[in-house]
Amino acid sequence: MSVYLGLGALVVVVGVLVLTDGSSIGGMIEPDQLASLAWMGTILTLVVAGYWRHFRGAPGANLRGLSAWVGIGLACVVGYAYRDQIQDVRDRVMGNLRPGSAIVGSGGTVTITRRADGAFRVDAQVNGRTQSFAFDTGASAVVLTAENAVALGIRPSETEFSARVSTANGTALAAPIYLDALGIGPITERRVPALVARPGALDGNLLGQSFLTRLPGYEVRGDRLILRGR
Structure with a gap:
């Protein structure tokens, strides 16, 4: 379902870009910025959707793996913050x-x-x-x-x-x-x-x-x- 939502959002953005004919949208965002956001959002949606399907198949093992990566990330942040000490x-x-x-x-x-x-x-x-x-x-x-x-x-x-x-x-x-x-x-x-x-x-x-x-x-x-x- 999330895949279809991501693709639908991409189609809407493409339609907006065609209708605005290269002009800024609401005077706040340029077309190339909106296109970049839409592309990154679609990729992120696809990655999250794929991971979610895999996660539902074995939630216990995937939760442990996710916790390990979060711990590694926190250790890196703490190590950088206290690098001098x-x-x-x-x-x-x-x-x-x-x-x-x-x-x-x-x-x-x-x-x-x-x-x-x-x-x-x-x-x-x-x-x-x-x-x-x-x-x-x-x-x-x-x-x-x-x-x-x-x-x-x-x-x-x-x-x-x-x-x-x-x-x-x-x-x-x-x-x-x-x-x-x-x-x-x-x-x-x-x-x-x-x-x-x-x-x-x-x-x-x-x-x-x-x-x-x-x-x-x-x-x-x-x-x-x-x-x-x-």
């Missing part, structure tokens, strides 16, 4: 599972979670290769161990070790260099001044001020290190 929870979980990894937040921020030993270890891309750094605001520059520098293809000559640096083992000489690129997540700085320590002078790389001062800001908030990009 959900992203914060996701970042915390991922940070706890993978300390040192860059968790990208809103506004281009990068969050690093403190490790169980109390230190912040940051995984960074140096000249396209991954290196691990200790976050150290007391270091005046980014410092690479001799071994990690070799892994990056950086081999200063003996005469280049001319800069004095303070380490846990005392004062040592280091070689000044420039890193083509140093990136943490979406944050990338180019031509970063750095130092290469002598073999055995350092236990690990240091993420120091020659990189940190280039950022718009960074802060330690509880067990999270937050870096802000440009």
